[in-house]
Amino acid sequence: MPGLTLFIHLYYPGSWQLLENKCAALIRRAGRIILTACHDDVLNETRRPLSSTVGPADPIIRLKVPNKGKDIGGKLAALSYYMHLCEKTDYIALLHDKVSPQTINADYWSQQLYGPFSEEGLDKAFRLLEQDSRAGIVGSKAFLKNEFLPMENKFDTTNNDPLQQLIREYHLGGRFFDFIAGTIFLGRSRIFENFFAKNSALNGREKLEAGNVLDLQKGTYTHSWERLFCFIAEDQGYTIKGI
Amino acid sequence: MIRTPHITHEQTHPDVERPYLPLLVVHPADLHPFPVRSYGVALLLDTSVSAGALPDGSFPVKAALDTLIRGDRPFLILLGSPTTEDLFEYITLCLFSPNYIRIGDAPVIAFHSSPPAGLITRLQQQGWPDIVQWNVPPIHRLTQRREIPRITDTLLTGASISKYIFIHGKDLDDTLSLEQTLYRHCSSLLNDNPSLQALIKQKRQLQDTLDTMEKENRTLRERLYNAETTVDIIRSKYKDDYDILFNWYRQEYEVLPLWYKRFGHLIKVLTGKRTAKSLLRSIHRRLHRWKAINPQKSQT
Numbered sequence: 001m002p003g004l005t006l007f008i009h010l011y012y013p014g015s016w017q018l019l020e021n022k023c024a025a026l027i028r029r030a031g032r033i034i035l036t037a038c039h040d041d042v043l044n045e046t047r048r049p050l051s052s053t054v055g056p057a058d059p060i061i062r063l064k065v066p067n068k069g070k071d072i073g074g075k076l077a078a079l080s081y082y083m084h085l086c087e088k089t090d091y092i093a094l095l096h097d098k099v100s101p102q103t104i105n106a107d108y109w110s111q112q113l114y115g116p117f118s119e120e121g122l123d124k125a126f127r128l129l130e131q132d133s134r135a136g137i138v139g140s141k142a143f144l145k146n147e148f149l150p151m152e153n154k155f156d157t158t159n160n161d162p163l164q165q166l167i168r169e170y171h172l173g174g175r176f177f178d179f180i181a182g183t184i185f186l187g188r189s190r191i192f193e194n195f196f197a198k199n200s201a202l203n204g205r206e207k208l209e210a211g212n213v214l215d216l217q218k219g220t221y222t223h224s225w226e227r228l229f230c231f232i233a234e235d236q237g238y239t240i241k242g243i
Numbered sequence: 244m245i246r247t248p249h250i251t252h253e254q255t256h257p258d259v260e261r262p263y264l265p266l267l268v269v270h271p272a273d274l275h276p277f278p279v280r281s282y283g284v285a286l287l288l289d290t291s292v293s294a295g296a297l298p299d300g301s302f303p304v305k306a307a308l309d310t311l312i313r314g315d316r317p318f319l320i321l322l323g324s325p326t327t328e329d330l331f332e333y334i335t336l337c338l339f340s341p342n343y344i345r346i347g348d349a350p351v352i353a354f355h356s357s358p359p360a361g362l363i364t365r366l367q368q369q370g371w372p373d374i375v376q377w378n379v380p381p382i383h384r385l386t387q388r389r390e391i392p393r394i395t396d397t398l399l400t401g402a403s404i405s406k407y408i409f410i411h412g413k414d415l416d417d418t419l420s421l422e423q424t425l426y427r428h429c430s431s432l433l434n435d436n437p438s439l440q441a442l443i444k445q446k447r448q449l450q451d452t453l454d455t456m457e458k459e460n461r462t463l464r465e466r467l468y469n470a471e472t473t474v475d476i477i478r479s480k481y482k483d484d485y486d487i488l489f490n491w492y493r494q495e496y497e498v499l500p501l502w503y504k505r506f507g508h509l510i511k512v513l514t515g516k517r518t519a520k521s522l523l524r525s526i527h528r529r530l531h532r533w534k535a536i537n538p539q540k541s542q543t
Contacts, residue, residue, distance in 0.1 A: 063336075063341070064339060066371050077339055077369075080332060081312075085308060085309045086309075200332065202369065
């Protein structure tokens, strides 16, 4: 089985139990889990033995990160750890506790997002990545989005300005600008290894907004990075797939 | 108080707890493997360690850092002089460890001279509002045996400003030996003065309780703030969501002719989206209502 590093960011107490149930297949297959959280009580919830893990007693590396950039801040911190201190794996998966208390139907969206990480979904995702060498990132079809307006050369989102700024800063030449909204996906590690070898994940993290920032009224670097992960893959010639 | 179960009974008095938390000053190379589990560590980063040397260094510094960050011992970074800023990423990763020593939520960085310009600012940009900078005072630094009475005196009279004692011998063996000598000296004095021992223990317990409560308070305040923000958003956004949904329903479905909607129910049954029984019940209910409203027409 190809190596898989799983990045999980947790913010809400009780989330770990939820993810253990909904994404048991993914957690079981991960050779290494880099888990970030902002508070000790949330980290402590993850310290009991994993019900779904076979193999090493505790494959989890726990990091306590300040609440900056929400899950994106956690994932960039974890990616920095992966880049500097871990043996590399073929695949990575990004996951977080998609609670979104401000949305009216958060449960529905979280079910859709976690879909590719069920036993069946994961088989399908790995098969797709193995059969299609151009596929770089696989996530939920319901969250495969495209906001790019080619005529106006802008993005139909409040995040247009910070997003354009980041695209210029990192010299990204995305082709379609597809992305998996929610930043929950499975992807080829080398995409991110190539990018973060040249661009520090922690430097990217510096710009992220503190606290539980939203982009309803005004764009943010945090929500721009949500899109950027997939643009990085497109820049390297890969495509974004939904299942 | 800190228990050190690795120390055998022959070496120490098993009932006496340390009135301090020892931080053994070690180089990254000392950690691979580190001979004892229970001590806290002050990881010394100086010119002998640079980020450039890390990938192919002669000793497995990365493995040492990984062990420390993932492990369960309390530790902090001690910056020697001078320290290069290219260690920023490794220092930050250390600060992400749940076991990194913090005061409140602020990570502590100790140093012998001033930290490199810009380091603290860059660390703050990672989301820590404060970074506690300790210029380790002599009363908290043990480097030679002759300093032991003075340090013990500071610890037992309550003049110490922190529970941590940095212990830095000529090498790791000397460091461990210094710590055990300090411990034996403290134990001997505390055994002769049980009331002082009890007071020190009580003070430590109260301090631990206070620290825990302050941490809980900070977490709860942050969560309360988030909850209040969410409620504010819900007040306006839920209404917007409802309006969008209702308008969409009216434009996409409600405007369709009645016969089309009725026909849609038949398609739902044929495609298995609705049971035939449910449709028949619905038809029967409508018929029943129609008969009740039009009794004369229904008789004819």
